Amino acid sequence: MKLFALLFAVVVTAESLTVKDHWEKFKTDFDKKYQNIAEETRRFRIFQDKFQEIEEHNARYTAGLETYYKGITRFSDLTKEETQGFFKKIHDDTTNWVPKTFETPANVPDQVDWREKAAVFPASDEGNCGASYAFSVTGALEGQNYLVNNISVKLSDQQLVDCDHNNANCQGGNQSNSYNYIMQAGGLNSFDDYPFRKHPGDCRVVSKKYAAMKYTATVGATEEQLRNALAEIGPISVSIYGDWVLDYAGGIYTGSCVNLVQYLDLSALLVGYGVENGTKYWLLRGSFGRKWGEKGYFRLLKDANMCGVALRASYPVLEPVKKTR
Ligand SMILES: *[C@@H]1O[C@H](CO)[C@@H](O)[C@H](O)[C@H]1NC(C)=O
Ligand SMILES: *[C@@H]1O[C@H](CO)[C@@H](O)[C@H](O)[C@H]1NC(C)=O
Numbered sequence: 001m002k003l004f005a006l007l008f009a010v011v012v013t014a015e016s017l018t019v020k021d022h023w024e025k026f027k028t029d030f031d032k033k034y035q036n037i038a039e040e041t042r043r044f045r046i047f048q049d050k051f052q053e054i055e056e057h058n059a060r061y062t063a064g065l066e067t068y069y070k071g072i073t074r075f076s077d078l079t080k081e082e083t084q085g086f087f088k089k090i091h092d093d094t095t096n097w098v099p100k101t102f103e104t105p106a107n108v109p110d111q112v113d114w115r116e117k118a119a120v121f122p123a124s125d126e127g128n129c130g131a132s133y134a135f136s137v138t139g140a141l142e143g144q145n146y147l148v149n150n151i152s153v154k155l156s157d158q159q160l161v162d163c164d165h166n167n168a169n170c171q172g173g174n175q176s177n178s179y180n181y182i183m184q185a186g187g188l189n190s191f192d193d194y195p196f197r198k199h200p201g202d203c204r205v206v207s208k209k210y211a212a213m214k215y216t217a218t219v220g221a222t223e224e225q226l227r228n229a230l231a232e233i234g235p236i237s238v239s240i241y242g243d244w245v246l247d248y249a250g251g252i253y254t255g256s257c258v259n260l261v262q263y264l265d266l267s268a269l270l271v272g273y274g275v276e277n278g279t280k281y282w283l284l285r286g287s288f289g290r291k292w293g294e295k296g297y298f299r300l301l302k303d304a305n306m307c308g309v310a311l312r313a314s315y316p317v318l319e320p321v322k323k324t325r
């Protein structure tokens with residue numbers, strides 16, 4: 001259960017509170033129960049160190065020396081060793097992905113934000129269900145269904161979790177299996193017909209399906225190609241090395257990160273890019289609810305090979321809905 005538990009960042013603001021007060025609040029907020037006093041003492045020590053690290057980091061943020069800040073999350077009583085390998089690694093089979101090349105336009109837009117223009121629905125909360133692959137793929141599908149078919153409907157992540165038996169339900173999965181499932185199934189149910197339940201269950205598909213796919217397209221693994229594709233196509237499904245998100249609370253992440261395909265372990269929906277105070281960023285939607293990060297979104301340093309953001313970019317190419325009249 002501790003794997004894939006809910007991420008829930010709370011920004012540390014009330015400075016008058018002692019560490020002990022924060023500890024009590026932490027235990028209440030995240031319903032923490034420890035087996036015995038020794039275990040609680042051990043966890044409190046870890047929390048103290050974490051708390052101090054967050055305070056020091058956020059003081060640097062306040063002084064303008066960092067571009068992102070951290071928060072207490074439900075993982076704040078875990079050691080570095082325990083949080084390493086927190087997310088399952090993502091291994092896509094890309095053999096039937098069709099590579100696409102995107103020309104750099106004469107006027108590259110300074111910023112892109114598809115949130116208001118492409119049926120990007122608010123961040124879901126995966127809870128204890130490690131299914132970031134599903135939220136990322138349905139997000140890309142929802143965007144294309146809107147941009148190609150003018151249909152704005154939230155689609156079923158749970159259908160991918162329950163029905164795609166090549167993935168591991170709530171124990172991880174990947175985009176390639178998800179796209180293959182969508183192609184075979186002829187699209188996905190709406191979220192309303194097949195809502196998210198935070199745990200795996202029996203597959204129970206209803207007949208009404210949306211967003212039938214022709215094939216999966218992939219984008220050349222550079223940030224320039226990713227930028228061009230995003231601007232032209234709409235929201236893109238990506239995977240990153242994401243262990244650092246466990247204490248991210250806002251801003252543009254510029255900390256250390258691995259940029260290797262075999263380390264990708266968290267999928268997200270890339271919805272934009274921009275620049276703030278001279279720092280370029282990618283804008284992504286997470287799957288940890290709207291109270292995490294920046295209302296469910298997070299930002300990552302752009303044009304710096306961060307976290308492998310460009311290494312597994314993909315989007316679904318849809319079968320356009322035929323007009324019946
Ligand atoms: C940009 O600067 C403003 C004003 O100093 C600050 O509030 C904001 O947090 C900064 N943003 C980043 C990403 O550093
Ligand atoms: C898209 O759908 C909306 C509402 O469903 C409709 O008002 C609009 O005319 C449609 N746009 C196009 C280009 O078909």
Ligand SMILES: *[C@@H]1O[C@H](CO)[C@@H](O)[C@H](O)[C@H]1NC(C)=O
Nearest residue numbers: 091092093167168172173174
């Ligand atoms: C991802 O897809 C590949 C190829 O289909 C598969 O071998 C692998 O097990 C999948 N990974 C997960 C985590 O499901």
